[in-house]
Amino acid sequence: MKKLIGIIFFLLSGVFLLPVAATVFFSFYSEGGFTADGYKDLLFDCFVFYPMFWNSVLYASAITLAQLPVVILCAFGFTWAKFRGKGILFIFYIILMMMPLQVTILPNYIGLRDMGLVNTPWGIILPMIFSPFGAVVMHQYMKNTDSSVIEAARLETSSIFRVILVSVIPQLRVCIFAVALFVFAECWNMVEQPMLFLTDKNLKTMSVFISEAGSYTGAVLFPSAVIFLIPVLLLYLFFSDSLEKGLTLGELS
Amino acid sequence: MKVKRKKHLSWNVKCILCLAPSLLGTLAFFAAPFIRVVYYSLIDNQFRRNFVGFDNYMDTLTNKYFLLALKNSLLLIVICVPIVIILALIISLVLSYGIKWIRKTRAAFVLPLVIPTASIALIWHSVFASFDSVIPVYLLFIWKNTGICIVLLTAAFTAVDPALFEAARLDGAGTFTLHKKITVPIVMPTVFFVSLLTIVNSFKIFKEIYLYYGTNYPPDHSYTLQYYMNNNFLKLDYQSLATSAVLTSLLIFGIVMGGMALQKRYCQ
Amino acid sequence: MKNISKKITLIFTVMFFAVMLFLTFFAEKIHISLLPQVQASGVETKLFSVTATDENGNIMQYFTEKTAISEEKLEEGVYVLYTAEKNGTKRSFARQIFPEVSEARTEDGYCEVISGISFGDRIIISTTKELFDGCEVNVIK
Numbered sequence: 001m002k003k004l005i006g007i008i009f010f011l012l013s014g015v016f017l018l019p020v021a022a023t024v025f026f027s028f029y030s031e032g033g034f035t036a037d038g039y040k041d042l043l044f045d046c047f048v049f050y051p052m053f054w055n056s057v058l059y060a061s062a063i064t065l066a067q068l069p070v071v072i073l074c075a076f077g078f079t080w081a082k083f084r085g086k087g088i089l090f091i092f093y094i095i096l097m098m099m100p101l102q103v104t105i106l107p108n109y110i111g112l113r114d115m116g117l118v119n120t121p122w123g124i125i126l127p128m129i130f131s132p133f134g135a136v137v138m139h140q141y142m143k144n145t146d147s148s149v150i151e152a153a154r155l156e157t158s159s160i161f162r163v164i165l166v167s168v169i170p171q172l173r174v175c176i177f178a179v180a181l182f183v184f185a186e187c188w189n190m191v192e193q194p195m196l197f198l199t200d201k202n203l204k205t206m207s208v209f210i211s212e213a214g215s216y217t218g219a220v221l222f223p224s225a226v227i228f229l230i231p232v233l234l235l236y237l238f239f240s241d242s243l244e245k246g247l248t249l250g251e252l253s
Numbered sequence: 254m255k256v257k258r259k260k261h262l263s264w265n266v267k268c269i270l271c272l273a274p275s276l277l278g279t280l281a282f283f284a285a286p287f288i289r290v291v292y293y294s295l296i297d298n299q300f301r302r303n304f305v306g307f308d309n310y311m312d313t314l315t316n317k318y319f320l321l322a323l324k325n326s327l328l329l330i331v332i333c334v335p336i337v338i339i340l341a342l343i344i345s346l347v348l349s350y351g352i353k354w355i356r357k358t359r360a361a362f363v364l365p366l367v368i369p370t371a372s373i374a375l376i377w378h379s380v381f382a383s384f385d386s387v388i389p390v391y392l393l394f395i396w397k398n399t400g401i402c403i404v405l406l407t408a409a410f411t412a413v414d415p416a417l418f419e420a421a422r423l424d425g426a427g428t429f430t431l432h433k434k435i436t437v438p439i440v441m442p443t444v445f446f447v448s449l450l451t452i453v454n455s456f457k458i459f460k461e462i463y464l465y466y467g468t469n470y471p472p473d474h475s476y477t478l479q480y481y482m483n484n485n486f487l488k489l490d491y492q493s494l495a496t497s498a499v500l501t502s503l504l505i506f507g508i509v510m511g512g513m514a515l516q517k518r519y520c521q
Numbered sequence: 522m523k524n525i526s527k528k529i530t531l532i533f534t535v536m537f538f539a540v541m542l543f544l545t546f547f548a549e550k551i552h553i554s555l556l557p558q559v560q561a562s563g564v565e566t567k568l569f570s571v572t573a574t575d576e577n578g579n580i581m582q583y584f585t586e587k588t589a590i591s592e593e594k595l596e597e598g599v600y601v602l603y604t605a606e607k608n609g610t611k612r613s614f615a616r617q618i619f620p621e622v623s624e625a626r627t628e629d630g631y632c633e634v635i636s637g638i639s640f641g642d643r644i645i646i647s648t649t650k651e652l653f654d655g656c657e658v659n660v661i662k
Contacts, residue, residue, distance in 0.1 A: 005348060012344065013361035016400050020368060023376045043544055044552045048609035050545040070274045077271030089272075091513070096283060098505050100456040102482035103498040106293075106491065107286025130278030140446075160267040185367045191460050196486065201609065210371040211464055216608045225372035234534045236367050238527060240360045 020229070027222035038219040042227070046220055048201060049209060055194075056205040057231065059121065060187040063128045064180050070129060071179065075138035076164055080150070090139070097132040101192050112197065123197050128187055134179050141175040142168065177242035181235060188232050287502075294495035313496040321473065322481040322497075325387075329477065330455045333394050337451050338444070340395070341402030348407055362400035373397075374464035387474040393461050398454055402447045409443035410436070445516050452512075456505065459483070556659040557650035559615070561602045561643040565589050567631045588638055589631040590620060600645040600652050601638070602660065615645055617654040 028034050042049060078090055096104075108127050109118070117123035145168055153167035169176065191207045198204050206228050213221045236243070297305045313319050365373075373393070381389035417435050459479035462471060471480065478501055485494035567589035572582050590599060600615040620637030638644070645652070652658070 009348065012403075016361050016365050016396070019373050019376050019396070020364065022380075023372055026376065026379070044548050046608040047549055050541075050548070053541060054545065070278065073271040073273075074275035077268050077275075081268030081272065082265055083269055091509070093279075095502075095506055095509050096279065098453045098456060098509060099502060100459060100479050102459060102479040102486075103501050103505075104283055104287070105482070106486060106494050106498060107290045108282060109486075110289060111282055111286040126278075127282040130275060130282055132279065135275055154264065160264075160271065181367070185369070189369045189371070189460065191371065191464065192483070207369065207371045210375070211467065214467065221375055225375050229368055229372040230537060231534075232367055232369055233364075234530055234537065236364070237360070237530045238534070243360075243363065 023222060023225050023229070027226045030219050038221075038223040041217070042220040042223045046216055049206075049220075049224065051202045052204055052206045052209045053227070055121075055203060056188060056207065056228075059124055059190070059205060060184050062121075062125050063187045064184045066125070066129045067131070067134050067183055068176065068180060071134035071138050072164065072169070072176070074135040075142045076168060078135070078139045079142040079145075090136075093132040093136055097136050105192060105196065108193075109197065118197055119199050119203070121203060124190070124193050128190070128193075131183075131186075133186065134183050137179055137182075138172075138175070141172055141179075145171050174242045177239045181239050181243060184235060185232055290495045290498050293491050294499050297492065309492050309496045310500070313493055313500065316493070318476070319478075319481055319493075319497060322476050322478045325474065325476055326456075326478040329387075329391070329394070329458065330452060333391050334448065334451050334455055336391075337395055337398050337402055338448055341399050341406050341447065342444075344399075345403050345406035345410055348403070359404055362404050365397045365400050370460045371464055374461060378465050378467070385472065387472075390458075390462055390465060390475055393465065394455065394458055397461075398451050402451065405443055405447050406440070409440045412439065441519065445512075449512065452508065553659045556657055557615075557648045557652055558661050559600075559602075559645045559648045559652075559658045560662070561645045561660060564638055564640055564642050564644060565631070567627050567629075567633075569625045569627060569633050588634040588640065589627065590622070590634055590638065590644075592626075592630045592632055594644070594646075595620075595622065595632060598652070599638070600648075602643040602645060602658070607657075613658050613660050615652050615654070615656055615658050617652075 027038055028036065030038065078086065112118050112123045112127070117126065149167040149171065150163060153163040156166075157163060189207060190205065191211060194203075194205045194208050195211070206224070210221070210224050210228060213224055294309055295304060295306065296302045297308070377389060377393055381392075421435060459477065462475050462477065462480070463483075466472075466475065470476075470484075478497065482494050482497050482501070485491070485497070565588070566586045568584040569587050569589075570582055571585055572580060574580055599618045599620060601618050602613055603616055604611055604613050606612070618637050621635040622632035623635055625633045645658070648658070
């Protein structure tokens, strides 16, 4: 019985991994046989690729790092503050989180235009910092933390930042990594915002590059897809055990 | 006594202040502009700005493209989300007997959600390019989301304490009642969480379809609400965009409210 | 086991970004160094003798300046420089031309060009690697 289940597991993993493996495979294979020509064309012949690559890295990192303090504070507030309308506020966040991007794109664009941030990196980074996804998920995790630790920390110091730092963060370290990973993946994946808000080619991200890759000569399509997924993959592998623990803690919501 | 009360008050205030940065940002970048969008949906033109009440809404609701998009979006949700959840349920039910396998392959299951869409859309496109239907898009969505549902649900299933089973069995409960009274209540919250997650993702599916077709005007069966709004944005038709945005928000609001009411009623 | 795989991932990540960083700065230089290094100059003109009869039937011989190309070059292959945008950046390419020449020759072995080369063209006069039609080149002074 156990063997059968093991086989099913491996089959399923195979199904989930298949498209990724196929992408890597096709980046090396075209027409004749196995060549690295695609990579040669991409890395040595397509110089607009590099700014876009680093832009993707930069934007995603900046957004993730900036979002963490905001999100942790916000989740803490949602968990421990008592005021009327807290429930309604949280529902507001959930609704905002569920909105497809297109609904908020127009408000975003107009807001950015008035602030003069269109066609700048900040136009992409700032709105995403306040994406409600992190706050909602973080709050679900925080509901399960031990309040006694917080009480103890409160007796020690009156600075709320200290309290959070000492009592909540160590407990939720794994969850923080999990949330950071998902936020990074979401930002890395961003396509609409760079495409619509940025007109300067040097500011665009690699996701836009791939969607426009048809206009470049050479077989740059698949190699760029492979390179695009490597950083996220590496990050994911690095934090995979934290992710496991983080996810299972979250299911108690 | 007085000192303690002071501390208690200011603690709560501090907690409330914690919400400040996130709240300010959300207000500045989402809420305030959204109100502006509602305003746009009620005027006739960017330049003349006459208040036209619900005329725009009537126009949009009778626009055949909007209705097509609406149909496609709803179809996607109604078909794909249950498939994902049922599939995940069945698989995790079967697999919950093999705990140690889960730990090894968990990484592979969550991978589809983490892998950037752009990379996957390419291979999907080259494989399914000849299929002129909306099924490849559904498949992409199912592939992406089932993995994480399986992970979460198996975690829920394995969290059921076998000792409870023993105790209940000693009390003379049959297998069916066992599962109904013990397994279901424990697993239900996770099912709701997973459903919520999947529905959220189903609304965000625009990226996948756009990258799959590589164009702003996909075949009719894949033309979703997001396409309608995106194209209006590009055409600078802010009125249609605003109206459809408001309508979509109302739709989502309704779904979330419905879901929460359901959850409240069930988790009594 | 977990620690080892984590270390491997970390090493791989560092290597990946180091390679990308290196390539960001040097890929273009490497690419250029692998191209044929060419020198180009404007089209030359030489004096050719022209014989003509005027209204009176007198034969006149005079010299005019015409676009000229050396016989050597004609045999080697005439390449004209042009710029085009490829993959988002401006590059220089070489196009092979087969100009029509007349029978006239000058003393230093230049042929008169009838068509194919215009005055503003830049002809490639030296190259470090063999050229072919449409190949990318790097122009050095």
